[in-house]
Amino acid sequence: xxxxxxxxxxxxxxxxxxxxxxxxxxxxxxxxxxxxxxxxxxxxxxxxxxxxxxxxxxxxxxxxxxxxxxxxxxxxxxxxxxxxxxxxxxxxxxxxxxxxxxxxxxxxxxxxxxxxxxxxxxxxx
Amino acid sequence: xxxxxxxxxxxxxxxxxxxxxxxxxxxxxxxxxxxxxxxxxxxxxxxxxxxxxxxxxxxxxxxxxxxxxxxxxxxxxxxxxxxxxxxxxxxxxxxxxxxxxxxxxxxxxxxxxxxxxxxxxxxxxxxxxxxxxxxxxxxxxxxxxxxxxxxxxxxxxxxxxxxxxxxxxxxxxxxxxxxxxxxxxxxxxxxxxxxxxxxxxxxxxxxxxxxxxxxxxxxxxxxxxxxxxxxxxxxxxxxxxxxxxxxxxxxxxxxxxxxxxxxxxxxxxxxxxxxxxxxxxxxxxxxxxxxxxxxxxxxxxxxxxxxxxxxxxxxxxxxxxxxxxxxxxxxxxxxxxxxxxxxxxxxxxxxxxxxxxxxxxxxxxxxxxxxxxxxxxxxxxxxxxxxxxxxxxxxxxxxxxxxxxxxxxxxxxxxxxxxxxxxxxxxxxxxx
Numbered sequence: 001x002x003x004x005x006x007x008x009x010x011x012x013x014x015x016x017x018x019x020x021x022x023x024x025x026x027x028x029x030x031x032x033x034x035x036x037x038x039x040x041x042x043x044x045x046x047x048x049x050x051x052x053x054x055x056x057x058x059x060x061x062x063x064x065x066x067x068x069x070x071x072x073x074x075x076x077x078x079x080x081x082x083x084x085x086x087x088x089x090x091x092x093x094x095x096x097x098x099x100x101x102x103x104x105x106x107x108x109x110x111x112x113x114x115x116x117x118x119x120x121x122x123x124x125x
Numbered sequence: 126x127x128x129x130x131x132x133x134x135x136x137x138x139x140x141x142x143x144x145x146x147x148x149x150x151x152x153x154x155x156x157x158x159x160x161x162x163x164x165x166x167x168x169x170x171x172x173x174x175x176x177x178x179x180x181x182x183x184x185x186x187x188x189x190x191x192x193x194x195x196x197x198x199x200x201x202x203x204x205x206x207x208x209x210x211x212x213x214x215x216x217x218x219x220x221x222x223x224x225x226x227x228x229x230x231x232x233x234x235x236x237x238x239x240x241x242x243x244x245x246x247x248x249x250x251x252x253x254x255x256x257x258x259x260x261x262x263x264x265x266x267x268x269x270x271x272x273x274x275x276x277x278x279x280x281x282x283x284x285x286x287x288x289x290x291x292x293x294x295x296x297x298x299x300x301x302x303x304x305x306x307x308x309x310x311x312x313x314x315x316x317x318x319x320x321x322x323x324x325x326x327x328x329x330x331x332x333x334x335x336x337x338x339x340x341x342x343x344x345x346x347x348x349x350x351x352x353x354x355x356x357x358x359x360x361x362x363x364x365x366x367x368x369x370x371x372x373x374x375x376x377x378x379x380x381x382x383x384x385x386x387x388x389x390x391x392x393x394x395x396x397x398x399x400x401x402x403x404x405x406x407x408x409x410x411x412x413x414x415x416x417x418x419x420x421x422x423x424x425x426x427x428x429x430x431x432x433x434x435x436x437x438x439x440x441x442x443x444x445x446x447x448x449x450x451x452x453x454x455x456x457x458x459x460x461x462x463x464x465x466x467x468x469x470x471x472x473x474x475x476x477x478x479x480x481x482x483x484x485x486x487x488x489x490x491x492x493x494x495x496x497x498x499x500x501x502x503x504x505x506x507x508x509x510x511x512x513x514x515x516x517x518x519x520x521x522x523x524x525x526x527x528x529x530x531x532x533x534x535x536x537x538x539x540x541x542x543x544x545x546x547x548x549x550x551x552x553x554x555x556x557x
């Protein structure tokens with residue numbers, strides 16, 4: 001099953017604690033995931049820890065699924081970083097700031113694996 | 126073994142100044158009082174050891190001397206018609222000064238990490254001004270604290286303990302017990318779990334909610350619909366009452382306002398609410414700044430160029446127009462033909478399309494650490510860590526300047542030395 005959600009990105013404590021160590025697996029674990037509430041996870045029909053594709057008009061990325069009971073229905077959160085930025089809205093809306101929050105997205109289960117930071121950036125070259 | 130007391134933390138805009146650092150044989154062995162973020166940065170991570178270069182971005186780097194790397198950096202920048210110098214927030218003000226000088230020499234655009242953080246707040250301040258206060262005033266006076274689109278439990282872990290929610294001061298001797306805490310967010314965060322009142326707004330509706338609060342405050346509750354941006358009218362009325370009857374309100378806001386729909390207009394509206402609350406009580410508003418010295422870059426750039434960031438020197442005089450001259454504007458328009466990324470990580474924190482353009486143009490990186498920007502760089506110059514290995518000036522989120530201390534001797538040259546040498550070489554290449 002797929003889920004339509006509004007995506008936001010932002011800081012977390014583990015993202016911050018690994019921010020100077022971005023080649024590490026710790027950084028990947030701290031940033032390459034997508035949080036949904038249990039009800040939305042139920043719609044996807046998979047368990048937390050599984051991989052999901054997050055697809056927006058601006059790109060798609062594979063991250064791990066995580067549960068957060070604080071999210072309202074239809075709201076997805078990915079910590080700021082290269083994985084989140086693969087799908088955010090680059091439009092700066094005339095004031096220099098891209099759209100890091102409020103991006104319409106489609107989330108679906110996937111068999112694909114999460115790319116490492118180096119693999120992800122290599123895709124841009 | 127040396128023990129350094131009252132050391133400053135070079136991580137977030139709280140700039141905590143009560144750390145104890147234990148140094149043994151020029152190695153930091155313990156950090157006391159710091160949060161998880163500060164401890165991780167001060168204890169250190171794997172560093173880039175030597176300068177590196179490569180022509181083809183798909184090939185491996187080759188280690189080179191500092192002189193070679195500096196010469197190549199200067200060649201790339203002086204050959205560029207539209208260079209971008211970006212980053213700066215993880216460096217002290219002395220570095221910013223040298224960077225702005227280099228930008229002027231090159232006719233470059235200089236922008237800092239605020240461009241993906243609080244630059245919209247600066248635009249709002251242009252429109253409305255900023256009724257603000259130091260964190261000391263908040264600690265000593267504020268009895269109502271509002272966090273709007275900000276999650277300090279994760280992003281500024283000691284803010285609540287040192288300056289706002291829990292701190293005890295001259296007129297706030299009861300600490301948490303004497304304070305009301307309101308959290309406005311789109312999801313129930315760990316910060317929201319600690320609030321007396323959690324206001325859950327629909328994503329992108331902050332502007333509407335601020336407008337409703339202003340309408341109620343000015344006596345026009347009758348025009349406010351039953352729910353605004355997902356918030357029931359009764360809750361909005363209750364909040365206005367709490368704010369109006371407070372002795373001193375401290376509003377802190379984060380990316381929930383700057384990065385959502387409406388961008389700087391959200392903050393513009395929140396500043397208007399702050400002004401209007403001052404007809405009833407005292408109210409101050411403060412941006413929750415991310416990097417420890419992102420505020421400092423805005424200060425240095427303002428006094429050197431007249432503008433806080435996104436300054437374009439192409440016309441031989443400073444020109445500023447975010448939306449046209451901010452880092453992502455020029456990258457997305459594919460206008461930038463060479464970039465220098467220093468003390469910031471565009472590769473990790475810019476949208477994919479901006480990073481795609483960086484991957485196509487020559488990039489010079491000046492940074493202690495290997496990160497996504499390294500992956501798209503041609504020249505990488507490792508430097509000492511400001512605030513750990515280099516002393517200098519930084520500005521706290523409330524605009525208070527403080528002196529960062531050197532904890533250990535550096536193993537790499539400081540950013541200032543690298544920038545001086547690049548600037549010197551640029552002048553030589555241009556025959557000046």
